[in-house]
Amino acid sequence: MGRPLAWLPLIALLAATAATASAPRFYDDDPIDREPESRSAARASPLGIGLIYELGYNLFVNANREPTNTRAANVNTIDEVPDSSWFTNRIGRDTIAPERLARGVNADRPPAPERWVLLREKSAGVSPGFTARDANGEVWFLQFDQPERPEGGSAAVEIGSKLFWALGYNVVETFITRFDPARAAIDPQATVRRPSGARTPFTRDDMTRVLERAARHDDGTYRVSAGRMIPGKILGPFRYAGTRSDDPNDLVPHEHRRELRALRVFGAWTNLVDWKAGNTLDTLVEEHGRAVVKHYLQDVGATFGMANNPDEWDKGWEYFYEQAPSRRRLMTFGFALSPWQTVPYAEYPSVGLFEGDRFDPTAWRPHTPVTAYIEMRADDAFWAARRVMAFSDELIRAAVHTGEFSDLAAERHVAAVLIKRRDAVGRAYLPAINPVVDPRLDQVGVLTFANAAVAAGFAEGPTAYHASWLRFDNATERTDPIAETRSTAGTMNAPADVMRTPIGGFIEIDITAESAGHESWGRPVRTFFRRTTAGWKLVGLERLPDGKSAAAVPHRAAAGER
Amino acid sequence: MRRFARAIVLAGLVPPGVVSAQDASSRVAVIEQAQEVKDQNLRPAEVGRVEQYVTRLTDAFLSGQVHWHPFWQNAYSGGGFTLGAGYTQYVSSYNTLDVRGSITFSGYKRIEAELVAPELFTRHGSLSVLGGWREATQVGFYGFGMTSAEDNRANYGFTQPYASALLELFPTRRLFLVRGGLEVTQWSQGAGSGSAPSVDEVYTDATLPGLGTKPVYWHTQATVGVDSRRPARGYARRGGFYGVTAHDFTDHDKTYGFNRIDYEAIQHIPILRDTWVVSLRARAETTYDKSGQQIPFYMMPSLGGGSTLRGYSSWRLRDLHSLLLQGEWRMMANRFFDVALFYDAGKVAASRSDLDLSRMKTDFGVGFRWHGLARTPLRIELAKGSEGFSLVFAASEVF
Numbered sequence: 001m002g003r004p005l006a007w008l009p010l011i012a013l014l015a016a017t018a019a020t021a022s023a024p025r026f027y028d029d030d031p032i033d034r035e036p037e038s039r040s041a042a043r044a045s046p047l048g049i050g051l052i053y054e055l056g057y058n059l060f061v062n063a064n065r066e067p068t069n070t071r072a073a074n075v076n077t078i079d080e081v082p083d084s085s086w087f088t089n090r091i092g093r094d095t096i097a098p099e100r101l102a103r104g105v106n107a108d109r110p111p112a113p114e115r116w117v118l119l120r121e122k123s124a125g126v127s128p129g130f131t132a133r134d135a136n137g138e139v140w141f142l143q144f145d146q147p148e149r150p151e152g153g154s155a156a157v158e159i160g161s162k163l164f165w166a167l168g169y170n171v172v173e174t175f176i177t178r179f180d181p182a183r184a185a186i187d188p189q190a191t192v193r194r195p196s197g198a199r200t201p202f203t204r205d206d207m208t209r210v211l212e213r214a215a216r217h218d219d220g221t222y223r224v225s226a227g228r229m230i231p232g233k234i235l236g237p238f239r240y241a242g243t244r245s246d247d248p249n250d251l252v253p254h255e256h257r258r259e260l261r262a263l264r265v266f267g268a269w270t271n272l273v274d275w276k277a278g279n280t281l282d283t284l285v286e287e288h289g290r291a292v293v294k295h296y297l298q299d300v301g302a303t304f305g306m307a308n309n310p311d312e313w314d315k316g317w318e319y320f321y322e323q324a325p326s327r328r329r330l331m332t333f334g335f336a337l338s339p340w341q342t343v344p345y346a347e348y349p350s351v352g353l354f355e356g357d358r359f360d361p362t363a364w365r366p367h368t369p370v371t372a373y374i375e376m377r378a379d380d381a382f383w384a385a386r387r388v389m390a391f392s393d394e395l396i397r398a399a400v401h402t403g404e405f406s407d408l409a410a411e412r413h414v415a416a417v418l419i420k421r422r423d424a425v426g427r428a429y430l431p432a433i434n435p436v437v438d439p440r441l442d443q444v445g446v447l448t449f450a451n452a453a454v455a456a457g458f459a460e461g462p463t464a465y466h467a468s469w470l471r472f473d474n475a476t477e478r479t480d481p482i483a484e485t486r487s488t489a490g491t492m493n494a495p496a497d498v499m500r501t502p503i504g505g506f507i508e509i510d511i512t513a514e515s516a517g518h519e520s521w522g523r524p525v526r527t528f529f530r531r532t533t534a535g536w537k538l539v540g541l542e543r544l545p546d547g548k549s550a551a552a553v554p555h556r557a558a559a560g561e562r
Numbered sequence: 563m564r565r566f567a568r569a570i571v572l573a574g575l576v577p578p579g580v581v582s583a584q585d586a587s588s589r590v591a592v593i594e595q596a597q598e599v600k601d602q603n604l605r606p607a608e609v610g611r612v613e614q615y616v617t618r619l620t621d622a623f624l625s626g627q628v629h630w631h632p633f634w635q636n637a638y639s640g641g642g643f644t645l646g647a648g649y650t651q652y653v654s655s656y657n658t659l660d661v662r663g664s665i666t667f668s669g670y671k672r673i674e675a676e677l678v679a680p681e682l683f684t685r686h687g688s689l690s691v692l693g694g695w696r697e698a699t700q701v702g703f704y705g706f707g708m709t710s711a712e713d714n715r716a717n718y719g720f721t722q723p724y725a726s727a728l729l730e731l732f733p734t735r736r737l738f739l740v741r742g743g744l745e746v747t748q749w750s751q752g753a754g755s756g757s758a759p760s761v762d763e764v765y766t767d768a769t770l771p772g773l774g775t776k777p778v779y780w781h782t783q784a785t786v787g788v789d790s791r792r793p794a795r796g797y798a799r800r801g802g803f804y805g806v807t808a809h810d811f812t813d814h815d816k817t818y819g820f821n822r823i824d825y826e827a828i829q830h831i832p833i834l835r836d837t838w839v840v841s842l843r844a845r846a847e848t849t850y851d852k853s854g855q856q857i858p859f860y861m862m863p864s865l866g867g868g869s870t871l872r873g874y875s876s877w878r879l880r881d882l883h884s885l886l887l888q889g890e891w892r893m894m895a896n897r898f899f900d901v902a903l904f905y906d907a908g909k910v911a912a913s914r915s916d917l918d919l920s921r922m923k924t925d926f927g928v929g930f931r932w933h934g935l936a937r938t939p940l941r942i943e944l945a946k947g948s949e950g951f952s953l954v955f956a957a958s959e960v961f
Contacts (some may be wrong), residue, residue, distance in 0.1 A: 027589040038594040039601040047607040050617030077589075196652030197625040205684065212685070212735070235607075245608075248601035251593070309793070311800075313835040318896075326896040333901070334837045334893040341837050 024474045026506070026528065026539045031076040035084035039248035042291040044284055047236045049277040058368035059321050067374050071544065072258035077528075078541040079379065081168075085249070085287075086295045087259040091166045091395075092387040098398035104162040110175040111226045112136045116184045118202060121192050121210065124278055125299070126308050127153050128213040133187070134226075141172075141227040142179060143301070144214035148310045151215070151350035151410075153301060154225035155403030159414070160270060160300035162399040167266055167387055168259060170296040173228035176404050180221045181211060230296060232283030238295050239277055240370035247293045258380050260372035265384035265429065267373075268364035269421050271316045271354055274302030275366045275373065304414060305345075305352025307367070314340045315353055320367050339363075348410040356420025361428045378433045379544040382452075385429035386437070388422050389456055396422065431459040431518055433543060436490075436511045436525045441536035445494035449511060453518075462513035462521060464488050469495055472506040472528060479508055501531045506539070626652050633662040634957040638698035638720075639867045640876030641670030643955075656681045668756065672696040674724075687731040697721045700756035703859065706881045708909060708921060712949050715875075717754025718761040720860065722747055726781075732789075739805065741785035750776040751860055772858020778814035783807055791830065794936035796959055799839050799894070802829035813855065820857040821850040828961055836894055841902075843888040843961045848914050857882065865908040865923070868954040869961065872906055873925025873947025881910035885917040888961065890929070902929040904943070904960075923948065929960070 076082050083089055090096060112135035119139065122129035129143040145153045154176050161171045190202035214222050240260055243250040254260055266272065279299040284291055302308075307315060317340035318325055328336045343358045366373065391399075397415045405411040431453035439449040447467065453459040465487050470479040483495035498507055510524035528540030586592045609617070622628045633646035646664025653659045656679070663673040674694020682689055700717040704710040726745035732738065751774060753760040767773045787805025791798035804827050813819040824847050831840040847863035859880065865871045866878030870886050885908065892902040907922040927945030931938050943954040 023586065023592070027587070027592070029588040029590055032589050036590045036593050036597070039597045043604055043606075045607060047609065048617070050609070050613050050620065052620040053613045053616040056616070193625075194652075194655035195626055196655050197627060198652075198655060200655060209685065245605040248597050248604060251596055251600065311792075311836070314897075321896050321898060326899070329837075329893065330895045330901060333903075334895075337834075337837070341835050 025472075025477050026077060026474055026530065030539045031078040031080065031082075033076070033082050033089075035074065035082045037085060037249040037287075037290070037292045040291045041247045041249060041284060041293045044235055044244060044246045044282075044291075044293050046234060049237050049239065051276065051278060054277055055320070055368060058370055059319060062369045062371055062374055063319060063322065065371070065374050067377070069377060070256055070375065071377070072261060072380055073256035074252045075258055077539055079383070079543055081258050081383070085292050086170070086257060087168045088170075090168050092390045096166055096395065098394055101162055101166055101395050102398050102402050104165040104402075105171050106173045106175065108173065108228065109136070111138065111140050111177050113177045113179065113226075114183065116142070116179060118184060118186045118207060119190050121202070121206065123193070127301070128210045129224075130207075130210060132184075139229045141229070143225045143227070144179070144211070144222055145224075146213070146310070147215045149215070149306065149350060149352060151223060151403075151405055152304075152306050152352055154223055155350060155405055155414075156303045156306040156352070157225040157227070157299075157301035159399050159403045160272065160303040162402050163270060163391075164266070164297055164300045166391070166395075166399075170294060171300060172230060172296065172298050175226050175228075177224055177226050178221050179224045181207060182220065225301070227298075230281060230283050230298065232285035232294065235282040235284055235293060237277035237280045238282045240275070240372040244282070244293065249292060255371040255375045257372065258383060261376035261380040262384035262387075264364075264366075264373045264376045265361065265381050265388060265425055267366055268316075268359075268361040269388050269418070269425050270300075270303040271305055271352075271364075271421075272300060272303045273315050273366045274299070274307045275368060275370050277370075304417075305354035307352075310352060313353060314338070315367075316340075316364055319365050319369060322365075346413050348407060348413055350405055350407060350410045351414055354414065354417050356417040356424065359421050359424050361421070361425045377544065378429070381429040382433055382435070382543065385425050386452055389426040389430070389452075391418075391422060393419055426453075426456050427458045430456055432520060434511075434513060434521045434523050434525050435459070436465075436513065439509070439511065439525075439527045439538060439541070441494065441509075441529050441538075443535040445499045447492045447494060447509065449490045451490060451513065459515070459518065461488075462515035462518070464514045465490065465492070466512045466514065467492055468508075468510040468524070469498055470508040470510070471497075471501070472508040474506050474530075482507070503531050503533055505531050507531075508540075631662075633664050635672070636664055636666050637670035637672040637696035638701060640701060641666040641698060642668050644670075646672070653677070669699040670697065682729075683731070686733060686735060687729060689730075690728045691726070692728075693725040695721070695723045700754050700758070701860070702758065702875055702877050703761055703880065704878055706859075706862075706910075707912060708879065708923065710879065712875070712878070714764075715758040716761040716764040717756045717758045718751055718860065719754045720749055720751045722749050728783075737788050737790055739785065739787045739789045741783075741787075741807070743781075743783045745779070745781040745783075747781065748776060748778045749858070749860065751858070770859050771856040772818055772860060775818060775858055777818040777858065779819075780812045780814070781809065782812075783809045787826075791828070796937040797933040797935065798830050798841075798959075799836050799892075800830050800832045802827070804828075811861065816852075817855055818858050818861070819852040819855045820861070821852065822863070823848050823850075839890075839892040839894070841888075841890040841892055841961070843886070845886045846884065846917060848883045848917075863910065865910060868943070868956045869958075870906065871908045871923055871925055871947065872904070872927060872943055872945035872954055872960075873952050874923065874949060875952070878949075879908065879910040879923060882912050883914050883917055884908065884910045885922075887919075887922075890960070892931075898932060898934070900931045900933060902931065902943075903927075904929060904945075906945070925952075927952075929954075931959075933959075 081087055114135040117133040118130050120131040127143045132142050133139050145151055157174050158176055161174045165171050186202050191199040192202050192206050193199050216222055241255045242253055281296040281298040282293050285294050325338055339358055345353050345355050396418045400411055400415040435451050435453040436449050437452045441447050454461045467485045469482040471482055472479050482497045485492045501507055507529050509527045512524045513521035515521045526542040529536040530539045586595055629649050631648050633648040634644050636644040644664050644666050648660050648662030650658050650660040658678050661675045665671050677691040679689040699719045702715050703718055705714050724747035728743035730741045753762050765773055785805050785807040789803045790801035791803055792801045807824040809822040811820050826845045828843045849857055851857055862880050862882055863884035864877045864880040865884050865886055866874040867876035887907045890902045890904040892900050894900050905926045907924045909922045911917050925945045925947035927943055929943035932940040938959040939957055941956040945952045
């Protein structure tokens with residue numbers, strides 16, 4: 001699965017096809033807004049991923065890997081991510097009302113907690129839990145809060161689910177509900193895997209054993225996060241590299257999927273540190289009469305400082321193991337301090353180690369660096385940062401409110417930190433490359449565009465914008481210069497020659513910004529418009545070319561230099 | 563992979579010049595053609611060989627299927643490099659039976675079987691039942707008290723069959739600890755081997771209590787304490803242990819019986835979010851004779867070796883009472899590796915009133931510890947005492 005060699009037959013076939021064909025740069029249906037999934041994936045079969053192998057590979061292989069600086073391969077011709085079985089454009093494309101965000105993916109009825117019937121123990125993760133059937137007969141995954149952080153784990157799951165749903169991912173429907181052990185029963189068929197390896201009947205003592213590790217209310221009940229069972233046939237986790245060899249629709253190596261690379265930005269914002277494949281899930285579902293593999297982030301609860309042990313101070317600051325800071329501490333007997341050793345954290349029992357004042361998204365670390373994390377480029381980060389910046393303060397507060405904190409100060413704190421971290425993400429990534437966005441060419445030839453960094457208040461407006469206008473041959477990709485124009489604002493008039501372009505003809509406009517503080521803005525954003533009977537249609541946008549450039553975002557040196 | 567990624571998909575999922583077939587008229591068609599090509603070449607999803615091996619191995623460990631394990635504990639401290647193995651078998655869902663043995667180059671041998679029930683009384687207690695036999699061939703004896711000289715080393719040996727049961731209870735699940743145990747054992751002290759003279763060549767039974775004896779002991783013990791060490795006893799960075807243990811050694815022949823009380827205090831003090839941990843330990847062992855009975859020399863409290871006075875040989879100091887003070891300044895390099903600077907001070911005395919802080923033997927050194935969340939499987943320490951350097955290899959925490 002996902003090995004380069006496995007693709008050799010396909011590459012050969014594609015190459016043979018290419019030899020006999022020439023194709024236009026842009027097709028009539030460009031830019032597509034949905035990645036087609038034309039073949040049945042019914043033959044996809046379950047496959048696990050070795051946790052220890054993955055941990056070792058990420059820490060000792062990936063951590064030393066240089067990014068290939070390959071442009072994201074699943075973006076459409078205007079540098080956007082089309083909808084797919086991985087991702088659905090929501091925030092950034094649509095306006096999301098706070099009430100809608102608070103509902104998130106939750107579409108069906110919440111669990112009926114009057115009576116739980118326990119089916120299985122929870123076999124992975126630190127938080128205690130069960131699989132159980134509610135009073136309506138529906139199966140749920142129950143996850144309790146740790147005693148050290150009452151409400152913290154369930155709140156993180158809830159808030160994380162809302163944010164990642166809005167960001168576009170497939171997430172699990174979750175609800176905060178109650179578990180009353182006095183009214184819980186055990187399914188006669190339920191079993192537990194013992195340390196001996198044997199599966200034996202689930203007993204009441206097994207339930208007690210789990211609850212001993214959970215935060216308990218004074219009335220003997222427990223707050224619990226209930227996750228609805230994901231529909232479809234479970235295929236196991238997805239990998240952050242390669243493709244599924246048994247899924248015909250899975251063409252793009254996962255490390256080159258922009259939405260997976262962008263988790264580095266979204267993860268930094270929310271402090272989603274636990275990227276292990278075990279927190280993801282592929283399922284086989286039927287859509288439009290065809291079996292397709294749908295990809296989920298099934299656990300986004302390792303957010304807001306809530307992963308693992310509450311005493312892990314380096315969460316979000318260092319990988320589980322990282323050579324450079326280890327060596328530095330060793331050489332100085334710990335006196336060369338890392339930021340996590342001194343950063344102040346507000347103390348709330350229900351909130352993990354989560355702060356926004358010293359947060360630097362470019363230096364943020366998950367527990368382990370997956371391949372997609374390594375491969376993120378500046379244009380991926382820019383794309384992701386725009387989505388993060390699309391969350392208004394009001395939306396963030398609405399998402400945090402779904403965490404149902406009993407302490408309002410804790411709720412306010414989490415929202416305030418998310419707002420600070422959102423701004424830090426925007427400040428870090430929006431001005432880093434040419435931030436010209438939303439180019440439009442109207443019928444009378446007025447070009448308008450915006451500057452995402454300036455609009456967000458993270459950069460001063462440039463001295464001037466320059467546009468190179470070129471006639472573009474869609475068949476040969478040949479360009480002929482037409483004219484250069486200049487403006488101090490995001491509006492320019494097209495040169496007269498441009499308006500003589502016939503219907504169906506193309507022009508290319510390369511837009512740069514002149515800014516003393518931002519040398520990178522001098523690299524053009526290349527835009528392509530096709531003339532139609534209705535006007536000009538944006539069919540192409542390229543923010544950064546493929547190949548060697550400053551596009552790759554370093555991941556190795558940062559921690560050592562902090 | 564990089565070349566392929568560039569070739570297969572580019573700003574529009576599939577590049578026009580590479581994938582597009584003659585009759586493809588749309589981007590969607592181009593992608594669908596690529597999917598069709600892949601569909602004709604589908605293979606079952608599978609993992610790589612290395613991943614398979616690693617996963618099989620870890621699954622085996624986690625599922626209790628791996629029975630054999632290394633066993634580094636030798637028969638008695640000072641035995642030198644140890645080779646050993648054990649075989650663990652679950653005898654019920656949680657309880658294990660471990661049969662293990664070890665041998666050293668100096669001929670120390672140990673073979674034993676232990677039944678461990680870790681989750682008794684709804685996880686309020688644990689029980690260990692142990693039976694075995696061991697032999698040590700060249701245990702150092704340097705004389706009594708603080709004035710004993712390194713050059714006066716004599717060696718003794720012993721064999722010992724033993725059977726014991728130790729029950730540990732945490733009545734409140736955390737913090738408060740009660741422990742009780744019973745052991746039946748026979749020490750058969752004999753001549754020593756090695757480069758130092760045997761004790762029976764240097765001492766007589768008039769000058770060395772218990773020389774050449776073979777007492778059968780009924781050893782009972784009881785501990786009360788508080789234990790707040792976290793994350794675990796085997797590797798702690800915070801919390802402490804404060805406890806008192808009373809031992810009764812009843813000699814079957816009422817000749818060599820005695821009592822002993824151990825006082826122990828351990829505290830781990832994290833500094834700056836566990837960047838450093840100051841770990842302190844104080845331990846006193848005091849013996850009480852039973853009227854008319856002797857305490858054999860080999861049963862007296864002793865200091866020296868890998869977890870007490872690390873800069874000195876094992877069993878270097880011996881007398882009726884001992885006091886040990888240890889301090890470590892530990893630095894966490896990362897989640898799996900600590901370095902520590904340490905200082906040990908110890909004293910033995912014939913009288914309890916002499917257990918003061920004057921004229922203690924001291925050492926200092928540096929230690930390297932590879933650890934997990936709950937255990938310290940490898941500890942290497944270099945210590946310097948007044949009698950030279952010592953290198954310690956251990957498979958457990960120092961305290």
